[in-house]
Structure formats: structure tokens, C-alpha cells
Amino acid sequence: MLLFGFQGEQILAQPLVIVLLAVPILIQVYFNAGLAYWLSRKLGVAWCIAAPAALIGASNFFELAVAAAISLFGINSGAALATVVGVLVEVPVMLSVVAIVKRSRAWHERQDTPAAG
Numbered sequence: 001m002l003l004f005g006f007q008g009e010q011i012l013a014q015p016l017v018i019v020l021l022a023v024p025i026l027i028q029v030y031f032n033a034g035l036a037y038w039l040s041r042k043l044g045v046a047w048c049i050a051a052p053a054a055l056i057g058a059s060n061f062f063e064l065a066v067a068a069a070i071s072l073f074g075i076n077s078g079a080a081l082a083t084v085v086g087v088l089v090e091v092p093v094m095l096s097v098v099a100i101v102k103r104s105r106a107w108h109e110r111q112d113t114p115a116a117g
Helices: 002-013 015-042 047-058 062-073 078-103 105-109
Strands: none
Touching (some): 015 047, 015 105, 047 078, 062 078
């Protein structure tokens, strides 16, 4: 909570920096989750395993990054700011991945049939 408090002013003062930090995180999370989920389907992995695999594959472990950034660079550092942005972006994005995976269960479980020749 302290980290968010210390970085709140920076977040509001530097919206372009925040966007530049957030966009790669968005791309990475959706790409990794989508790839893991799609590969799970192609390999015949059950949805109950594929769904958490997609989430785990997309996770960035920002809680560890926060601890490392504060320990190495201090609570007011740019590194700490980047980890705060990571946490603020990752949580809603991961929730959206959960929603997508839940809505696509029928797609994942559907067996593609080869085209009639």
C-alpha cells in the first residue's frame, strides 16, 4: 500500500510513461495466455487444465518484481514505478483473461472434425 501511495503522484504526473509501460505488458499477457490456451487445445489438454495453464503462463509475478525494485532502487525509483504500473495493469488484464477463458470453454472443448474428402 505504501508503494502505491508513494508512486501515486508519479502515475498522475506522467501519463505517457504509464502508457509506455502498460502497452508491452498488455501485449505480453494476452499473447502468452492466448498461446498457452491455443496450444493446450491443439494438444488435447482438458479445459480444466488449459484454463489455469493460460493464466499461469501469462503471469508476470509482479509481487517479486516489486520487492526487488524497492530493495535495489528504493521506493521512489523509476523501477518501483514500473512495478506499480505492472500490478495496476496485470490485475484487470488477468481478470479479462479469466473471462475470455470462461466464455470460450465450448470452443476449447469442441472437437474439430476433418473436412470430408
